[in-house]
Amino acid sequence: MKARLRRRVVDPLLSQVRQGLSPAGLAWSLAVGLGLGTFPVLGTTTLLCLGAGLAFRLNHPALQTANYLAYPLQLALLVPEVRLGEWLLGSPRMPLSLGSLVASARAEPLKALAGLGPLLGHACLGWLILAPLGVILVGLLLLPLFRVLARLRGPSPGA
Structure with missing residues (x-):
């Protein structure tokens, strides 16, 4: 698994540095x-990364790699983001167990669907608080690492 991760993720990213990034x-x-990849609305992160890449002239392969790697984190942060949003707004806690959500969807599908709006709203608010802090922290941690790796790796063989 470690060799596969290195071959499919680490080496291509380092080759970006060797090619001039x-x-x-x-x-x-x-x-x-990574920050955009944790956005709580499933299915939107690829477009968010594309927009950010165009707007801020970021590297699209690196953006999308981090986006796809963030998927487990996106799922893991859903409940904490909802709870943070509820707390910030002083809203009552919504039941978030899978069983209660499925039971609600079976009993009253339209009401359950309408209940997703506030749930996603709370999650988005929580994400708006957590994501910028995470982006800054990850960026500041990765920057010295890539500077060292760029010096160790040197230029690519064809350069």
Whole structure:
């Protein structure tokens, strides 16, 4: 698994540095991709990364790599983001167990669907608080790492 991760993720990202992408460009592209990859509305993160890449001139392969790697984190952060949004707004806690959501959807599908709006709203609010902090932290942690790796790896053989 470790060799596969290195071959499919680490080596292609390092080759970006060898081909001229700055360590800062790579670090911030990965950090933004990770932050946007945790956006709580499933199915929207690829477009968000595309927009951020165009707007901020970030590296698209690095953005999308981080976005796809963030998927488990996106799922893991859904409940904490909802709870943070509820707490910030002083809203009552919504039941979030899978059983209660399925039972609600079976009993009253339209009411359950309408209940997703506030749930996603709370999650988005929580994400708006957590994501910028995460992006800054990840970017600041990755920047020195990629600077060191760029110096150790040197230029690509064809350069």
